[in-house]
Amino acid sequence: MVSIEDYVARIEETCGEERDFIVIFKYDKKEEAIAKILKKAKIEKSISAIIFELAFKDVSFRLYGTGKAIFRNLKDKGELQKVLIDLLL
Amino acid sequence: MLDPYKIREDFPILKRKINNHPLIYFDNAATSQKPKQVIEVIKDFYENHNANVHRAVHTLSQEASELYEKAHEEVAKFINAKGMEEIVFVRGTTEAINLVAYAWGCHDLKKGDEVIVSLMEHHSNIVPWEILSKTRGFDLKYVEVNNDGTLNYEDFENKISNKTKIVCISHVSNVSGVVNDVKKIARVAHEYSALVLVDGAQSVPHLPINAKDLDMDFLAFSGHKMLGPTGIGVLYGKREILEEMEPFQGGGEMIREVSFNPVTRRCSISWNVLPWKFEAGTPNVCGGVGLMEAVKYLRRIGMENVKAHEKMLTEYAMQCMRECKKAKIYGPKDASVKCGIIPFGVDGLSSHDVALFLDHYGVMIRSGFHCAQPLHQIFKLKSSARISFYIYNTREEIDRFIEVLKEIEQV
Secondary structure (H helix, E strand, O other), X not given: OOOHHHOEEEEEEOOOOOOOEEEEEOHHHHHHHHHHHHHHOEEEEEEOOOEEEEEEOXXXXXXXXXXXXXXXXXXXXXXXXXXXXXXXX | OXXXXXXXXOOHHHHOEEOOEEOEEOEOOOOOOOOHHHHHHHHHHHHHHOOOOOOOOOHHHHHHHHHHHHHHHHHHHHOOOOOHHHEEEEOOHHHHHHHHHHHHHHHHOOOOOEEEEEOOOOHHHOHHHHHHHHHHOOEEEEEOEOOOOXXXXXXXXXXXXXXXXXXXXXXXXXXXXXXXXXXXXXXHHHHOXXXXXXXXXXXXXXXXXXXXXXOOOEEEEEOHHHOOOOOOEEEEEOHHHHHHOXXXXXXXXXXXXXXXXXXXXXXXXXXXXXXXXXXXXXXXXXXXXXXXXXXHHHHHHOHHHHHHHHHHHHHHHHHHHHOOOOEEEOOOOOHHHEOOEEEEEEOOOOHHHHHHHHHHOOEEOEEEOOOOHHHHHHOOOOOEEEEEOOOOOOHHHHHHHHHHHHHHOOO
């Protein structure tokens, strides 16, 4: 059974007023994760395949070619996990 | 002047590529990289000398004990302390500050007393005092920071009083790189009979430090920020103050004798001599040996040369960054009041976006609050990006950083 843990190495929650979530994908799974995300999310903007500004449902986020993503304005980690499940599985 | 290109040959990690780009390590305020001399001495210790210290008469224990004691002596020389009895090995700056807070503060602070810290402190020089003030009932006063990020000395002199028992201050801000005049602060504090604890995490690795001349009562710093391994740090304390203090933790090594009285059915305990009185349990022997090698490495280069090199890099980077359209340097614009650390932001991007973009090109920088949230609140910053230099960084690396920064501005 595939789960988001198969793709996600770590989730960092930043401090402060704007609690961003930084998702770090597993090194050997990052290409697959990026491909899956790009297939499902709408690309708002792309800069030399380094950064993708994406929209998925009501969530806007940035995906980096290095296999990291920043999610903003999410309620909590639970909401992030739901979004990741929809994007990756 | 030091030769960073020659120095770089000693740092194996700097040969790495990240995302197919040469590694540029600009996160030295968080931790430094390690030269092969330090790596090899750690390997040699475990291969040839490993044993517990001060516990056995066998050859290995004697060798390990001698190395560990020599490490204290080398650190004492490095900061011009009177001797190794003033050098307590701890895990790092945080533990050193906590040692003072608990071993000194728990006994000497009470309701009606005041402790002074500043708004530019790292959390490690705020949180222990906030925690302790709740149980000991003393008042904690925060010295203001000027608009340019420098310390407000006038506010410090207004806040200090006969109630002040200790002033806890950073030598160098880990966010802005501002160098505080700790000699002046110590002079004023001593006029009020207050002690001075200096957080030297960002100064001892980068500036020549003379503990006697600066006249601080305590100095806390970390080995890993000055080429040494993680898990080893130092609390310098004036001998007479350390002798008066109660121990921090109890256990082996820190006692001279534990004697059971069959009548009272209790133990009477006498403390070991300095610095062992404050080093309970088996210490980080190998960490100490690694730190000794790091200190020797820095002494060979010369701390005046380290300071001059970082000043040159800071001035050059600030000059180049001013040419960037959307990048804004936070804190003082005058590099002469700073020490190798530059916080900045890019219009329209969060600090984490900036860090992730730079990471794509192999440039490692820090983003966020850098464990100094109050200072960011004062300046109404949601977070900041930070570059910080060390002996192996070059102008060419700054040029590359600026190239990427200009690319970020297009985002």
